[in-house]
Amino acid sequence: MKNQIxxxxxxxxxxVRNGIKSLLEEEEDMLVIAEGANGLEAIEIVKEYKPDILIVDERMPEMNGIEAVGRLQNTPSNTKAIVLSMHDSEQYILESIKAGASGYLLKDTDKKEFIKAIHTVYNGEKYFSGDISNVIVSNYLQNTTTSSKKEESTQEPDPYGLTKKEKLILLHILSGKTNSEISEILQNSKRTVETHRFNLMKKMNVKNLMELSSKAAQYNLNPS
Known part of the structure; x- marks a missing residue:
């Protein structure tokens, strides 16, 4: 059996915990090793059990999930967090990302997407469900436009010379979208998306998504 997550x-x-646990127990490569009921317990669980993935509710008593994720960034932990929420509002999404979450899933997410999200985050990428990635990209582009107007003379140049389309595709890639999904969102052919993806990875001199994410974050090209 391959290593379990x-x-x-x-x-x-x-x-809710029992339902998610039952769902995950059907997967041979996943193992639930600990459970908790609030943000304080989430922090202690991560310190004691060192899970690969922390699935944490956004709203809980004593300490909410977003605050817990933020505090975990100050600990020597390799655990990656996925926030579960009933809200698809921009405020909650961006707060979660700013806190350090690698994923954000709505509670009405189906099993297929839930499992995909866990695998994606486990492999070092980010995952945001449904139309959430569109909110992220929209917010990022809005902030970029505002910043460019206010601080055009002091803005750090893009060291890779990416085009606007390449940057947009990069943001979708970092949000966990496949070439086919990006093609549908941008209403471009899959071949066109693949070409832009190849070009931007060549410009950034990266060979895989982990290197891509690292360089994007270094130069503030990452949606988080």
Whole structure:
């Protein structure tokens, strides 16, 4: 059997935890190793059990999930966090990303997407469900436009010379979208998206998504 992904579940509703646990137990490569009911417990669980993935509810008593994720960034932990929420509002999404979450899933997400999100985050990438990535990209582009108008003379230049389309595709890639999904969102052919993807990776001199994410973050090209 291949290595199992060790998962910690933190949600203040026992029924929700049981439901998610039952879903994950159907996967041979996933193992729930700890459970908790609030943000404080989430922090202690990560310190003690060192799970690969922390699935944490956004709203809980004592300490919410977003705050817990933020505090975990100050600990020597390799655990990656996925925030579960009932809200698809821009505020909650961006707060989660700013706190350091690698994923954000709505609670009505189906099993297929839930499992895909865990695998994606486990492999060092980011995953945001449904139309959430569009909110991220929209916010990022809006902030970029505003900043360019206010601080055009002091803005650090793009060291790779990416085109606007390449930057937009980069943001979708970092949000966990496939070439086919990006093609549908941008209404371009899959071949066109693949060409832009090849060109931007060549310009940035990277060979895989982990290198791409690292360089994007270094030069503030990452949506997070």
């Amino acid at each position: 060790k998962i910690a579940l933190v949600d203040d509703h026992l029924l």
